[in-house]
Amino acid sequence: MTEQPPPTSPTPSVPAAPAAPSTHALAVVMRDYLSYGESGMADLKEAVHSVRRKPVINAFCQHLRRILEGEVPVPTEVINKEFERRAKEDGPLEDGTPAEPVHYDDQQAYEALADLWEYLDLTPEGEPEGAATAVKSAVRSGRSQLLWVDGDPLHALKTWMSWRSLALFLVGVVLCTVSWAVYERIDAAFLRSLMLLLTLAGFVMASIGGGALWLRRVRYVNPDAFLPSERKAKDGRR
Known part of the structure; x- marks a missing residue:
């Protein structure tokens, strides 16, 4: 990727536009998390992967x-x-010399943000990649597949359809409906008992x-459905 041109400062005659909410979110995340080094990055990753993310975290990810x-x-x-604000807040070094703030150019900033993206384990859509996200995506995928399967619908129907099961279902529906209708219209105790049965x-x-x-139908969509899942050992924390 080519380097982005450095941002130009607004002319004195034109007032600067207010920061966009997403840019503000980046500044907030840097101030509250990234300025604290590794501990701050760990806290940010936990906030990104939390079940209920804060709006500012969502805006930052996007x-x-x-x-x-x-x-x-x-x-x-x-x-x-x-970086400059953090250097001023930390104060001078032990020998009394002022701390030199880190200064990035566009390429260095981009590479740092790319490394941050990989560290946070985000999906291409900006969502956290984890157990909760995997479950949600699997539910959405399974729900859409149960409603429709790509390809020839007639071929799919012939593949998973069982005519015996269909006949049993239809006969049962007809028998249940007719028997109940007769049950409500007759008065003989024996016949009512028979119709109820x-x-x-x-x-x-x-x-x-x-x-x-x-x-x-479910097994056609997912051949591994209803099979016992193997228990996997939990990965140790890094």
């Missing part, structure tokens, strides 16, 4: 994604201002047939 994709300029000035039998038949069709 802004970071846009920077790395070249949609917005590299905020080198914002980064260097935070047929209604229950039809309900069971429809449940078995419909459940078998649903299981075949």
